[in-house]
Amino acid sequence: MTNANTLFCLSALNTEYGTCIDSDRLEDWPGLFTEQCTYKITSADNHRRGYAAGVVYADSRAMLQDRVAALREANIYERQTYRHIVGMPALRPGDGILSETPFLVVRTMRDGRMDLFAAGVYLDRVREDGGKLRFAERIVVCDSSRFDTLLAIPL
Amino acid sequence: MTNANTLFCLSALNTEYGTCIDSDRLEDWPGLFTEQCTYKITSADNHRRGYAAGVVYADSRAMLQDRVAALREANIYERQTYRHIVGMPALRPGDGILSETPFLVVRTMRDGRMDLFAAGVYLDRVREDGGKLRFAERIVVCDSSRFDTLLAIPL
């Protein structure tokens, strides 16, 4: 693939990622990852300091599916929706397809109020798997360290 | 057209759409639609429930032009400006060119205050018309159901 094509496919993957969360098709979300994968949410501060921990959600697609089941149980979508606005990915040097993509998430509450919920950058390692690109690793680096409410819906 | 090319042309159309509204070249806005067209603003709630009504703006380019004339009359641009930030479109399956694009609109008031005005997704049906892509249908699905102030400037 040329760089332009790669960026396009990455960009389409990012849109699909955001749309399936924002449009309440959460069951499609785990399928965007490879079976063995890393999905992690951390803060810029912790990432800069090299803390590996962060708020790890999953190291496999099965764990992501469990998470979706838990969210359905909790009826979280009754109370708020998200909207991911994602910039163009930039390729990073290294082995495989590595990219860096700025993002912003706007939250809309049941009563219509909107706020900036999260902003930051996705650090991704992507690979072809079953004829399409999937995330082998997605590290969500949030600019803010306020994490109390971040745990509800995936970023 | 390949998918990559289609996405590019859609993306360019979306940028042109936002820029002609945000830069007060509103007279160029109706020309981005086909002569017979649907332009509708609705909420995610109403869209999910299948309510066709919503807040319909127009079913023809002529109605969009009338709307622009009314906005000029009302001098609405003296009081606020918009800024559309639009993600990459994702193609949807179906007849013709169907796409889905997340958007965010920031409003800036005369005194400099900014707020999140709207967030949501564009559901579009686009076709070639006179050598360029135009919207045959644009349904603006807003995450929030608060619509009182949404009627001023097109989203």
Add this chain to the structure above:
Amino acid sequence: MTNANTLFCLSALNTEYGTCIDSDRLEDWPGLFTEQCTYKITSADNHRRGYAAGVVYADSRAMLQDRVAALREANIYERQTYRHIVGMPALRPGDGILSETPFLVVRTMRDGRMDLFAAGVYLDRVREDGGKLRFAERIVVCDSSRFDTLLAIPL
């Protein structure tokens, strides 16, 4: 270059621009401009009225480097971070590569608070220089005229 390719390269340049500011790699920022260049921040009001002045930052890469040195001295990154969310560029007619790109900057304070810091449009003149695209001119036209705090970190 075809238009699609040009838009891609512009988009990659924009992402690089935002990321090196937002990820505190500010020293890489001046290298995105040609040695002789214009970098200016102004408001939509002043731009519309044709005021050339605005808040001029630099007319050479060396001045941008000085600015970075001053920011390091002031330790500004201890107190806040930015996140640029940038739309797809639209080509403008004219000599050379001219483009127009909507942007939004979210600011995150040390204590985790986030706000909309700036929104507007980049008006760029770009040219190939040493095998890559660089900004010969970047005029940052902000929707808001509130400029008091805009001087800290580049937009």
